[in-house]
Amino acid sequence: MTAPDSRPEASDALSVLNRVFGYKSFRPAQQEIIDHVVAGHDALVLMPTGGGKSLCYQIPALVREGVGVVVSPLIALMQDQVHALTALGVRAGFLNSTQDVDERRAVESAFLAGELDLLYLAPERLRVDSTLRLLDRGTISLFAIDEAHCVAQWGHDFRPDYLALSMLHERWPEVPRIALTATATEATRAEIATRLNLREARHFVTGFDRPNIQYRIVPKDEPRRQLLKLLRTEHTGDAGIVYCLSRASVEKIAAFLVENGIEALPYHAGLDPRVRAANQARFLREDGIVMVATIAFGMGVDKPDVRFVAHLDLPRSVEGYYQETGRAGRDGLPSTAWLAYGLQDVVQQRKMIDTSEGDEAHRRRLRAHLDAMLALCETVECRRVRLLDYFGQQGAPCGNCDTCLSPPEAWDGTIAAQKLLSTVVRLQRERGQKFGAGQIVDILLGRKTPKVTQFRHDELSVFGVGTDLSEAEWRGVVRQLLAQGLLGVEGDYGTLVLTEESRGVLSRAREVRLRREPKRAERAAKAPKAAAAAADLPEEAVPVFERLRAWRAAKAKEQGVPAYVIFHDATLREIATLSPTSLADLGKVSGVGENKLAKYGEEILQTLTG
Known part of the structure; x- marks a missing residue:
């Protein structure tokens, strides 16, 4: 005005x-x-x-x-x-x-x-x-x-x-x-x-659905390698955000990505404010930067072309997860919300809640937040339906999340749960001992490790009763029992203990349904690639779009502003597709208002003529 x-x-x-x-x-x-x-x-x-x-x-x-x-x-x-x-x-x-x-x-x-x-x-x-x-x-x-x-x-x-x-x-x-x-x-x-x-x-x-975002949650299996594969196979050259729980993890993951040829920057509250501001400015102003950050980063970031948001640690709540993943795909183009989630996430979050400040009512609220997040991770239903349901909105299966593309199998895990809970019982009652998941799984698999031999756990009646499942499957059982409240965790070392709900499983009064992950190869084959910025453009429009992006990058650098302040990708895509030949035609493109038409119109028309 x-x-x-x-x-x-x-x-x-x-x-x-x-x-x-x-x-x-x-x-x-x-x-x-x-x-x-x-x-x-x-x-x-x-x-x-x-x-x-x-x-x-x-x-x-x-x-x-x-x-x-x-x-x-x-x-x-x-x-x-x-x-x-x-x-x-x-x-x-x-x-x-x-x-x-x-x-x-x-x-x-x-x-x-x-x-x-x-x-x-x-x-x-x-x-x-x-x-x-x-x-x-x-x-x-x-x-x-x-x-x-x-x-x-x-x-x-x-x-x-x-x-x-x-x-x-x-x-x-x-x-x-x-x-x-x-x-x-x-x-x-x-x-x-x-x-x-x-x-x-x-x-x-107005609703919570973001149909352009593909929600995917995978079991942790060398998460750095999994992240690198995601970026290399689906998001080469894309801008994105990687969330980590700790400042140390942020630094390590950013360095790891840089070592592997990906332009990544760290962001957390412990950085020098000038470094933090400079990194944020680069992320906003340059194309293709990956920001590795704690949740201190992201609120209010109006960068429309973030193509992926990846979590390497479990978010504390569905609200936080939704807020953070919502930073992807603000321009409406296909984007990915990817989360690697494992047993240690559950143990760590439970421990953080138990030692948190505040009264018991506060801790109950935190546990409820975590339980809802765990339910989203462990669901065999459509992720989007589960996510929308949390916010009180009904939805139909989307056909685009991981559970729709590669439906996981639900299986009767009651016997497996009884074996695991019985091991916890025998350790505590017969030996007066508590151990973490690793030792429990070694006992079930019948492994005579030095620690098993030292404590004579090979003499327990449950030693070797779990060879029907692999180590990864047993760790999945532990994770899901924790998620369902059928198993507890306590102490600094994450030792496993029974809960009130455990008794119903041991007494055969309660059935336990568990999620079996689809085979990794099948899941990867069915997961579609996220579209790059130039995807779905007519072939002849692609070089025009790239010329416009180069022009925009130069103008943004000249003015010291983010590229999207000049024009959004969606506007450049429409210009490249329509190829207007006059200011009047250019003014009909969505996102080209009077002021921008007067300021940039002639330069855009010159750029279009190459």
Whole structure:
């Protein structure tokens, strides 16, 4: 927007969408949400990542009188968000702790003069009196609270500063508020509404399905090798994120990938802030970078062409898993969510919960989160159906996840479970001993290892009773019994113990159904390759698309912004396919608004002519 008096009326929301953002029509629910907020009402919006949440507050901010104030949790990404809006001709600014006094004063002056459409703030800024006094002196069109799940105290990404945002309604009761998130169960939605004082807000839930993401969960078997195979066979040259539980793992995996010719960078809270910021900037601005990170990375990352998200450790909750995997494929193109999961993950997570801070109610909540995540990992049903069901949404088998492509077999594991639980019983009752999974499996397989011989475990009646299963299969039994709560773990060494539920199995009162993994070769053969950026383009359009990408990369480097700030891949694909010959034709392409047409139109037409 170029001048205060050019602000459109409420009826012009579609015109703003077309003229400023370059889109011809709204996505499902967007217009209803926008009209609701433009009319001055509060809203709580749940929309999947990549579903167009930001337009739900950006367009009302352009339509309503005043400045839209956006509360965003990540300072590091505000600059990119503002760059993206500025490239569209929207007058946007931010206030955060990275700015010097002169920069802050310039933004404050623009706000007070009505020369901004959107102002981005970190939540902690709203706890500063000077910020509140500044907002009192201006005209605010709306408050947008992004990543609103951060207010849920026992959610997967709790931020204490979000708790103070309930005061927005108390201090500015006439200003509409819109809280947005991609991840929240019904209980979390209720907590958001309560903590943000949004009890009267209308809830908009557009669904959680991301049909372009292929969900795959594999048993851990040399996970570094498995990850490398995934990247080499399915995602060569693609941008992606690899999540690890610990900082040490992040460093090791990033180094391993670099050693094997993959351009990877580490990201975790222990890195020097300058290194962390530089790595994030490279990931956002360059093509084909793999970011290896803890969950400290990713919230608010608006990079549309992330083709895969890989987890080398078990996420703590389904909400966290959904949030993290949702960073893949924001552009709607085929993408992969891949998780390597093993027995040690279960042992480690159970131990972390048992030793966590907080009261028993908190630990019960954490256990419930973990149990739901384990159920997703161990299901023999469609992953997508199970995932959607967790969020209260029904779905049909997708035909695209691993369990649909290579259905695992469910088998009666009652006898196997009895053998394993009996071994735990005999060790404790006859010897007064507790051991981890490795020793239990050696006893069942009849292995006379030094440790077995030392403790005379070869004299137990259960020694060698499990030769009908392999070591990998027995470890799968242990993992699944832990997942079902039929086996417990305690202590620093992860020793196995019985639970209340174990008795029903030992007494033959309870049947145990277990999952048998499909053969690895079959699974690999049926898993389709994720599409690369140029996939599905007409053959003659591929070199044109690559020329456009090269042009975009040069412009992004010149301006010091991420490539997607110039244009998304989807827009370049459409340009390459349609090959417009005039500015008028180019202006009809989705994602080419007035400002970008004026700024880049001639250069694009020149690039098309080669």
